[in-house]
Amino acid sequence: MPFFVRIIRHSRWYIQEEKWLQKGEIPADTLIDLRTEKNKLSVWVVEDNKSNLDRVLTAFAANRNDIDNLDYALFKQSIISKCNIQTEKSDAETPDREANISWHYDFIQLSAQKLVNLATMIIEENAELERIPKQRITQMIKEAVESGYIDSGKLKSGILKEINKIS
Amino acid sequence: MSEVALAVDYLSFRPFRPAPATATERKKEISISIFPDSLKKLDEREFDFSISGSSNQVSETQETEMQYSTKIAEELFKNIFKSWESKESDVNFIKLLEEFSFSEHQEFDSATTTYINSQKVMDEIRSLFIAGREEFFEDGMESRFSKGLISAIEKYDDLAIDAISDLILSEKVSPEVASEALRWIGKIEHNATYENRLHLLEQSLKCSSAKVRDGAILGLSFLNDFRAIDSIKEAIQKENIKLLRRNMGQVLEQLEGEF
Numbered sequence: 001m002p003f004f005v006r007i008i009r010h011s012r013w014y015i016q017e018e019k020w021l022q023k024g025e026i027p028a029d030t031l032i033d034l035r036t037e038k039n040k041l042s043v044w045v046v047e048d049n050k051s052n053l054d055r056v057l058t059a060f061a062a063n064r065n066d067i068d069n070l071d072y073a074l075f076k077q078s079i080i081s082k083c084n085i086q087t088e089k090s091d092a093e094t095p096d097r098e099a100n101i102s103w104h105y106d107f108i109q110l111s112a113q114k115l116v117n118l119a120t121m122i123i124e125e126n127a128e129l130e131r132i133p134k135q136r137i138t139q140m141i142k143e144a145v146e147s148g149y150i151d152s153g154k155l156k157s158g159i160l161k162e163i164n165k166i167s
Numbered sequence: 168m169s170e171v172a173l174a175v176d177y178l179s180f181r182p183f184r185p186a187p188a189t190a191t192e193r194k195k196e197i198s199i200s201i202f203p204d205s206l207k208k209l210d211e212r213e214f215d216f217s218i219s220g221s222s223n224q225v226s227e228t229q230e231t232e233m234q235y236s237t238k239i240a241e242e243l244f245k246n247i248f249k250s251w252e253s254k255e256s257d258v259n260f261i262k263l264l265e266e267f268s269f270s271e272h273q274e275f276d277s278a279t280t281t282y283i284n285s286q287k288v289m290d291e292i293r294s295l296f297i298a299g300r301e302e303f304f305e306d307g308m309e310s311r312f313s314k315g316l317i318s319a320i321e322k323y324d325d326l327a328i329d330a331i332s333d334l335i336l337s338e339k340v341s342p343e344v345a346s347e348a349l350r351w352i353g354k355i356e357h358n359a360t361y362e363n364r365l366h367l368l369e370q371s372l373k374c375s376s377a378k379v380r381d382g383a384i385l386g387l388s389f390l391n392d393f394r395a396i397d398s399i400k401e402a403i404q405k406e407n408i409k410l411l412r413r414n415m416g417q418v419l420e421q422l423e424g425e426f
Binding site: 071 | 303304305306307308309343346376377378381382385388389407408409410411414417418421
């Protein structure tokens, strides 16, 4: 079963710290990482064997202004059906053209209630929360450029400066 | 700038004495330390600063050890100020200092002057943190807050770091904003404030907010200084949040790899 990945900030998901939460509740700050636009939420689909995970993460990271660490939540597709969330294929606008057209989706027609359910399921269904360090991201982008996945002409100056530093 | 301001805060000239040049001194700069005795009673910190273009004067100072004349001290300060004269805030500070006569005051009390200067910086930094609460922070992207923070550090050097430290370590500001600040404090390239930034990041690992501790560990990962290893090990031992503990472990591994 495929996965979806959403870029987050781990610091908003340290729920053990929020001792005031009632059972089944989640901190509101997690919703900051599920910011919608026109009631849509941008996500990436990841193959069952996670073979394209690094590719989509690299594409996302390469679209930033600067190289930075990258935190993400990887959750099973089954969560979406449990939350009754609809998906729609859409193109992203990262420097990786193939990733943009192959693996980017939107969760659509999202109500506030569905978002809360999604955040709750991400926590309860033990989504994989991982952090890729800045150094590793730099290497991944550099390799993607060398492999031709990423068009270096579309990278921002802050990214270019960092990848040019490493041999 | 802040070191001088702090020194002047408790200043008498006599407590000044030269220290051996530090390992980090630049080739054409001479590093000396200020040990205001009155300050040392309050805090064991030493205040280092570097000056350029005044080697003769400083050599003379080094030789005279504790026997400073007010003339030497005056020259020393002039040289320090000369190297900072392009900065508006420093020029203002110099003007304020000039209201005092070095030659006529063996004991130079400018606590008020320093207070005005540091208070101005604190007010500016505090406003920045308050405004930051209205922003959405995203990794890899600048914000009005991060731009303001970097600008303040470049402008006020350690005086800015002191103000930021005060706000973060006393936990007077939003954890989300403090976390963002710590990331950038680790990220920026600014040699003059490096040691104080490292110190702030290490201390912030002890803050009660997990958000702040996360910002601190990220800042340390960007700084990539193996000297933080012990602080991180200590933080890992105390950390109750599994995910954060794992993130700290990742940075520890990175720094130990560098070491």
